[in-house]
Amino acid sequence: MKKKDQMLAKIKRQQEITDGARAANRDLTDDETREFNNLQGEIDALHPQVEEEERQAAITAERNRVAEINAICRQVGMEPDNYIKDGSTVEAVRKAALDQMIQRGQPSGVHVTQDEGDKVRAAAVDGLLMRAGVTVENPTEGAREFQGMSLRDIAIESMTRSGNHSASELLRMSKSDLYDMASREFFNPSAAFPAILDEAIKKAIVEPYTHAGTTFERWTRKGSLSDFKPTPDHDYVLSGAQDFEKVPENGELKESEFSTEMLPQRKLDTYGRSFSMSRQAFINDDIGFIATVPGRFAQAAKRTINKQCYQLLYNNAAVFDGKAFFSADHKNLLTTGTGMTSAAIKAMRQKLRTQTDQFGEAITLTPNFLILPVSEQYDNDLVSIFMSPTIQTTENTQAANPLYRQNYDIIEDNTLNVLAGSNACPWFMGDKGVSCVKVDYLNGNETPNVRRSEKARTLGFIWDFWLDWGITATDFRSMVKNPGVAL
Structure with a gap:
């Protein structure tokens, strides 16, 4: 040491x-x-x-x-x-x-193809992340040397290499004075020390965001929009009967008529927060803000999306046709809420498999996932429903279980429990092959953005953190709701 x-x-x-x-x-x-x-x-x-x-x-x-x-x-x-x-x-x-x-x-005889400063900054970023406990694949050469440096050491190294200050001058400074000098450089886009912090934070958020522990990705569809304007989708569909008709020899093909059906209007919004590394954190050499704070913001962004997706199901607001997502008109709602029973699953399967298109024609939907609140009782019931080869009949005899080893993706999320509180907690059945809810991102970018904030007269390094997304109910036919019971 x-x-x-x-x-x-x-x-x-x-x-x-x-x-x-x-x-x-x-x-x-x-x-x-x-x-x-x-x-x-x-x-x-x-x-x-x-x-x-x-x-x-x-x-x-x-x-x-x-x-x-x-x-x-x-x-x-x-x-x-x-x-x-x-x-x-x-x-x-x-x-x-x-x-x-x-x-x-x-011709160039001196190797100036890659700026030495870029190499040093890349090594400093990886070294800082490794010291903060973040996994770095294939660290940049020299990263191990920076891994043992404090924030003060890295600031001195960066400012010395800039040529504006000598190492001896910076080493004589107190941490407080050095912080003040680094703060003045924070608004300089070419300054090395702020750039090192920027890049370290951007890298540090990837893993926490990826492993945020959300479940909405398992039953929603990802989409992309190029701007923030409302996007009214249209679907060109055949009007009337859609069957192909027999054409006699030398007969004419009958021309089909198309109509334009209005579908959901998709729109993006921006969500974000700001966070900072305080003067005290710099003086105390607290690098936890790199490993924890930005990562927590990234997880909060993804959890917000998760919460909004489940709120859409729970609140059951009107969708593009003016009717509630789950309703008798949409034929996707059980009239009476129940717990986890074979009868309830069969009733929900029947509703899903007998849906029709807008012209009353049959469509093929395959029930393959269940969205459930967290419940030990439901877990036990599911074992009996799907893993028991036989069932007890009303005549007190054994019969083959028609749901034995049915393959459903069981998606449990405590968000439903929190939304319901002491009230009845709904659960759902759906077909993953059809998009019932779409989560759109600006240009398909689902990773949060981080930008150094230019807020003068603020005692601390501040970063803005934001992500653009929109959540839309796209097809009510592919999901059925059971109003549930209080848990």
Whole structure:
């Protein structure tokens, strides 16, 4: 462990001692006073060693700068001394070398194809994520070195490489002063440190969003819209009988007539929040905001979609034809709510399988999923309904179970329990092959967007977090509702 980290750990322990006494509204005990004083002595002894470590780090950084400048200048015939003396950065020298080669019309002999700063930022992003406990596949070269750095160290490294500040100047700054300087750079789009935080946050949200623990994806259909304007869909359908007619020899084909049927109007809305890394988080080197806070926002976005999908089913609002989603007119509602029984499943199957199109013609629907609230009783009932080869008849005899080993995807979600409270909790049956509810995203992008927020005079680094989606009931024929009972 570095001397600096040892000193910080001892300072933290001192703070814990004083905080504990303050919380209990008392003075330090004799043992606490003795430990505090011993820690202070150790801190005082470590202080010159820490200064020496930081001095050596600054010397190493300067040596690396001089070596890289010399290497670049040798390849293009430039004099390196002036660049070394005036504190020029490696990036500035590389640009000067490229400019000189362009003026001379000579081919590039120095490798400036990929900006060194991009490589360093990529390594810093991966190192920061790994330190925060985020899994990084194939880390960038150099990421392991950044993994052991604090936020302060990364800020110093980034600002030193920008060429606007020397390492020795930044190392002498307190964390508070360094934070103030980093805050001023936060609004500079080319500044490295804010860019590292941006990219780390964007990468950190992917896994939490993917594994948010939602269930709406299992019974809805994903869609895409290109803008926020209401999109009235139309469906061109055959009017009247749709059967093909027999054509006699040399007979004429009868022309079909089409009508345009109005379907649901799909529309996107924007949902979002903002979050920040506070000044205290930076000073305390709290990288938890990268591993936890953005990930929680990503999960909250997906859970909001999940909740809205189940609210659409539970609230049973009117759909595109002006009638409730589940209604007697739509022939997809049991008149009496029940618990989980074989009779209820058979009744729901019958309603689903006997649906007709808008002209009264038969359509083929296959019941293959159940949407249920969380219920131990329902779980037990389902085992009996689908796993028992025989059933007890009203005549007290055994008969073959017609539902034995029926293949249904059982989708349980506690959102229904929460929506129902102490009231009757509905459950549903449907056909996955037909889209009954569609979740649209702007241009098909279902991953939340993150953007650095330009809110001046705010004490903290702030990011905006948003996602564009819309949820629409598209076909009431492919789902049946059982009003259920109180659980």
